[in-house]
Amino acid sequence: MTVFITGPLRSGKSDFAKELALERGGPVLVIATARVDPNDREFVARVERHRRDRPVSWTTIECAGPPRLELGRLITQAPPDATVLVDSLGTWLADHLIEIEPLANEDPAAALASLESVASRLIEALQRPHPPVICISEETGWSLVPTTVLGRIFSDALGRLNRAVALIADQAFVVVAGYAIDLKAGRSVRS
Secondary structure (H helix, E strand, O other): OEEEEEEOOOOOHHHHHHHHHHHHOOOEEEEEOOOOOOOOHHHHHHHHHHHHHOOOOOEEEEOOOOOOOOHHHHHHOOOOOOEEEEEOHHHHHHHOHHHHHHHHOOOHHHHHHHHHHHHHHHHHHHOOOOOOEEEEEEOOOOOOOOOOHHHHHHHHHHHHHHHHHHHHOOEEEEEEOOEEEEOOOOOOOOO
């Protein structure tokens, strides 16, 4: 089973995902995807708040590098009785910008293809047998249009990744202002 949760920043996605994981019961494996720069005290404080908000019985794996751990492998090799909570696909994909940044201005299409290749490996993993997984991701396009080539490449790649995960997910939700809306409950029109 795959559950996909998206929405704007600070909308309550992580709280909703935590509620779903608690409802399932049993062990929870959190895969935290943010690369933390120890010099960015504000971001360090945000990450610490997320850590404190998790039940102490939950196991957390930090997958951002160095060395970076492969997200798809972590999901498919997780204990079968665990619920895997990935927080978040946006920060996971952003961590891969380091490799494509030099290419972004020179060959934006190649930079986008590189990010999409990384994303496609995750989609392939989510299509193989795995324990229940809850994937959180930031929705693109609810903010300013990025002013850099790299930012636009990231938005394009994350938007495509979000659509792909939502398509294969058993359940998909958008969280806005703390309210979760079930995207697959009613009739949907795909664009």
